[in-house]
Amino acid sequence: MPVENAIITHGHADHARAGHQNVLATQNTIDIMKIRYGHKCANSFQSLEYHKPLKINDLTITFFPAGHILGSAQILIENTHNRLLITGDYKTSSDSSCQSFELVECDQLITEATFGLPVFQHPKPENEIKKIINAFERSEKKTYIIGAYALGKSQRVIKLLRDIGYNDTIFLHGSQVKICDYYASQGIDLGKLEPVAHKKNKDFEGKIVIAPPSALKDKWSRRFSEPVICYASGWMSIKQRAKQSLVEIPLIISDHCDWNELTATIKKCKTKTVWVTHGREDALVYWCKKEDINAKPLYVQGREEEQ
Amino acid sequence: MKKFSLLLEKLLFTPSRNRKKSALKEYIANTPDPDRGYALAAITGDFKMKNITASFYHELIKEHVDYELFKMSYDYVGDLAETISLIWPNTSENNLYELSLRKFIELISKKSKPKQKEIIFDLMNKSDANERWSMIKLTTGGFRIGVSAKLVKLALAEYGNKSIEDIERIWHGLSYPYLDLFAWLENKSPKPKIKFSDMFHPMMLANPINEEKDFNNLKPSEFFAELKWDGIRVQLVLDNENKKIYSRTGDDISKSFPDILCNVNGNAVLDGELLVGNNFKALPFNSLQKRLNRKNPQKKIISEIPAFVRLYDIIFEDGKDLRDLPLSKRRQLLSDWLKLNPSNRLDISEIIEFKDWNELRQIKIETTEKFNQEGLMIKSKNSLYLSGRPRGHWFKWKKNPLFLDTILMYAQRGHGKRSSYYSDFTFGVWNNNNIVPIGKAYFGFTDEELKKLDDWVRKNTIKRFGPVREVHKELVLEIAFDSINESKRHKSGIALRFPRIHRIRWDKPVKETDYLKDIKKLFNFEF
Numbered sequence: 001m002p003v004e005n006a007i008i009t010h011g012h013a014d015h016a017r018a019g020h021q022n023v024l025a026t027q028n029t030i031d032i033m034k035i036r037y038g039h040k041c042a043n044s045f046q047s048l049e050y051h052k053p054l055k056i057n058d059l060t061i062t063f064f065p066a067g068h069i070l071g072s073a074q075i076l077i078e079n080t081h082n083r084l085l086i087t088g089d090y091k092t093s094s095d096s097s098c099q100s101f102e103l104v105e106c107d108q109l110i111t112e113a114t115f116g117l118p119v120f121q122h123p124k125p126e127n128e129i130k131k132i133i134n135a136f137e138r139s140e141k142k143t144y145i146i147g148a149y150a151l152g153k154s155q156r157v158i159k160l161l162r163d164i165g166y167n168d169t170i171f172l173h174g175s176q177v178k179i180c181d182y183y184a185s186q187g188i189d190l191g192k193l194e195p196v197a198h199k200k201n202k203d204f205e206g207k208i209v210i211a212p213p214s215a216l217k218d219k220w221s222r223r224f225s226e227p228v229i230c231y232a233s234g235w236m237s238i239k240q241r242a243k244q245s246l247v248e249i250p251l252i253i254s255d256h257c258d259w260n261e262l263t264a265t266i267k268k269c270k271t272k273t274v275w276v277t278h279g280r281e282d283a284l285v286y287w288c289k290k291e292d293i294n295a296k297p298l299y300v301q302g303r304e305e306e307q
Numbered sequence: 308m309k310k311f312s313l314l315l316e317k318l319l320f321t322p323s324r325n326r327k328k329s330a331l332k333e334y335i336a337n338t339p340d341p342d343r344g345y346a347l348a349a350i351t352g353d354f355k356m357k358n359i360t361a362s363f364y365h366e367l368i369k370e371h372v373d374y375e376l377f378k379m380s381y382d383y384v385g386d387l388a389e390t391i392s393l394i395w396p397n398t399s400e401n402n403l404y405e406l407s408l409r410k411f412i413e414l415i416s417k418k419s420k421p422k423q424k425e426i427i428f429d430l431m432n433k434s435d436a437n438e439r440w441s442m443i444k445l446t447t448g449g450f451r452i453g454v455s456a457k458l459v460k461l462a463l464a465e466y467g468n469k470s471i472e473d474i475e476r477i478w479h480g481l482s483y484p485y486l487d488l489f490a491w492l493e494n495k496s497p498k499p500k501i502k503f504s505d506m507f508h509p510m511m512l513a514n515p516i517n518e519e520k521d522f523n524n525l526k527p528s529e530f531f532a533e534l535k536w537d538g539i540r541v542q543l544v545l546d547n548e549n550k551k552i553y554s555r556t557g558d559d560i561s562k563s564f565p566d567i568l569c570n571v572n573g574n575a576v577l578d579g580e581l582l583v584g585n586n587f588k589a590l591p592f593n594s595l596q597k598r599l600n601r602k603n604p605q606k607k608i609i610s611e612i613p614a615f616v617r618l619y620d621i622i623f624e625d626g627k628d629l630r631d632l633p634l635s636k637r638r639q640l641l642s643d644w645l646k647l648n649p650s651n652r653l654d655i656s657e658i659i660e661f662k663d664w665n666e667l668r669q670i671k672i673e674t675t676e677k678f679n680q681e682g683l684m685i686k687s688k689n690s691l692y693l694s695g696r697p698r699g700h701w702f703k704w705k706k707n708p709l710f711l712d713t714i715l716m717y718a719q720r721g722h723g724k725r726s727s728y729y730s731d732f733t734f735g736v737w738n739n740n741n742i743v744p745i746g747k748a749y750f751g752f753t754d755e756e757l758k759k760l761d762d763w764v765r766k767n768t769i770k771r772f773g774p775v776r777e778v779h780k781e782l783v784l785e786i787a788f789d790s791i792n793e794s795k796r797h798k799s800g801i802a803l804r805f806p807r808i809h810r811i812r813w814d815k816p817v818k819e820t821d822y823l824k825d826i827k828k829l830f831n832f833e834f
Contacts, residue, residue, distance in 0.1 A: 119380040119389075121396075121397050123436075238389065239319060239389055240385065282379060
C-alpha cells in the first residue's frame, strides 16, 4: 500500500515495496530497493546511519542494527515521555553477513513473532551447514541445490560455508547474482561465485548451487542430473513440513529470532508494553502476560498469513 | 539412539523407495544385534512399549513445560512426538550421550510409571531434538516416515539374498529382535522353523479390475467368480485346542468372536469373510460393527448378532502347506475339509462360473443392484496362494459408487505429512432449516485440491475447538460412497460406507444440496 512517507526496516518484499513518495531507510536498504525495484521505485530517498538521531517535529528517529540482513534496522521513535521501538525482522544470534543486532531499551516494543512458539529453538547454524559437507563426502556425483531466499539467506548460507572452510566455487541461480555482487561490494567476502547459466551438467557434479526456493520445484532444477534438494529455513525444524516441501536435506537456518531469542529480548529491553506482529502472536502475548508485561497482538495492514 | 535417530531422519527425508531400502540395508549391515532387530520392529510397528502412551507424554510435558504454550504448539505442529521433541528446553548437556536401543529398552522396561518418567526426563535432557523425537516414537509407535513393513522385508531379503516370499511366509512367526532371522540371512544357521499354528499367514489380496485392459487380456475360462461380501476378511488358524482368528492385518481378534471359535474344530488354516447373521444370512456391515472391537462380548449380543465365517480358501491342512497348489485344487480340499469338520459357523462362498465377461457383467449388475452386494471377486483357477497383492491372479470388481451433494461443516488437521493441512472433513446435509453431519472423509482429493481446501478452511473459520475448525456453511462437497445404512450412532440416523470426496463443487450454492428426508426416501429408510 503506497504511502507518502515510509520508514523501511529492510529490503525484503513484504517490508519494502515500490511506489512510496518518500523513503527513509539505511543506505544498504535504499541500495537494495533500487537493485530490486529500479532507481525510481520511490520519489525521494533519504538515508540515515545507524545510531544517528533524526529529528522530525517533536519526535526523534534512530536506527539500530537488527541483525536480520544487510542494512536491516530497528526503528526507535522517541519523544520526551516515551521510547517506542519497532524491531522489524530481527535476530540476535551471530551472522557474519550483516551488521549485528543491538539491544535497545524502550518503553514500548513492537516485535515480530515469525517463530513465536516455543517449539522453535534454532540449532547452531554452523552445525546445520555441516550437514551439506557431510553429505558431500558420501556422494561426489550429486549436485546439492540449496533453496535460499535471494536477499539475505543466500549470502548468509554462502558465508557460513566459507566460514567452515568450503572454498570451492559456488554456483548461483540467475536471480541471486545481483544481490551477491552487492554484498561483495559492501565488503562481505563471499568467495568465488559463478552463475549457473551456459554450463554443462558435469560442471555441477559434487558442487553446491544456490537457488531461490521457488526454483526447486521448477523446470529449472531438472538440468542437474542427480540433484539433492536442500532448503535453508527456520521452518525446516518441523520435520513433516520440511517433508511436504520435498526437501532431502533440511537446513534449519533462520534469519529470525527463535522463541528463546524473542523472550530474552523482551525481558532485556525492559519494555512495559509489547505489541506482537508478523507471525504466531497468541503464544508470545500469552507469555508476556504471564511475565506481567502488557501485550496484545497487532495485525498489520497488507500482510497475509504466509505458509 | 543417535544412530537410530539418524536412520529415521534419513528414511523420512529420502523420497525414493530404492534409496530408503538402501539406507535400511546399510543400517542392518552396520548395526549389531539386538539393536538392529529392535529398530526394524519399531519401524514395522511390531515393537512399542505398551504402557507408554500419548497420555504418558502429556503428563510428562505438563510437569516440565507451560501446558498452554504446549497446546498452542501442538496445534501448530500437529504431531505429539515432534512437538515435545522441539519444545523440550535445549541445554548444554544435549547431545553428549550415546545409548544403545537395547540399553534404552532395558532401562525403562518393567519400571513403575513414576520411575519411567524420571528416566525419560533424564534422557530427554541428554538428547538433541532428533533423538528425543526418535525416543518418543520408539516408545509410542506411529513413525509416519513413509516406510512400510513390506519395504523393511524387501531390505532384509536383499540384505540376505533370500526371496521375499520366503521372508513373508515366516515373518509373522518371528519375534524381535529377530536373532534367528539375521543368523539365517547371514548364512550362519538354517531358516527359522515355525509351526503353522504359531503365526498368522500373510493373506493374498486382490487388485481392482481394469475393465478395458484386463478383460481383453484375460481368458474367462481360466477364472471363476465369487460374491464380494461386505464383512471383514479373516484367517482362522485351527490346531485342535489352539484356535485363533486373525484380521487381514494379522491382529488377533479371537476374543471378540468366542461364538465362532467354540463352534469350529480341526487342524487347518482357513481364509474367509467374517459376517454376522442367523442361518448364514449376512446382515449389513453396520450390524457387524456392533461386534467389532468388543472383547469378551456378552451372551445377549452374541445371540442377537451371531457371527460366522464364509470360507474362501484353505492354506494349511494337518500341518501341510497348501499354498503352492492351484486354487481349484485348494477349493476341492476346502469342501472336503468342511465335510469332515462341519460347523454351524462355517459355510463356503459359492463359486460362480461364467462363459464370458459379458455374462459376468450381467451377474454383477443383478447382484449389486438387486441384492445390494458389494461387487464380485474374480480369481484365476490356477492361482497359487501368494502373500500381498500379486498382479494378475485375483481381481475385485466393485459396484459403481453412489453420490450425494453435501455441505462442509468442520475440518480437522491431518497427521503425518498432512499434519499442517486441514484434511479431515466433516460434511452434512439439510434437515429442515438446519444442517446435520452425516459423515467424515479424508481422501478422494488431489494434493492441489487439498491445498485449496486447507486455504478455504483457514479463511472461513467461524469457531475453533482444539484441532477442529467449524467453517461457514458455504462449500459443497460431492461425496462418493459405496453404500448407505441406518445408524443409531449418528444424529442424522444414516451412515455412509467408504465416503470420499468425489468433487469439490466450488460453483454450487449450498441451497441446492441434498435434504436428509429425500436421502432417506431415496434409500427406502423409515422416518
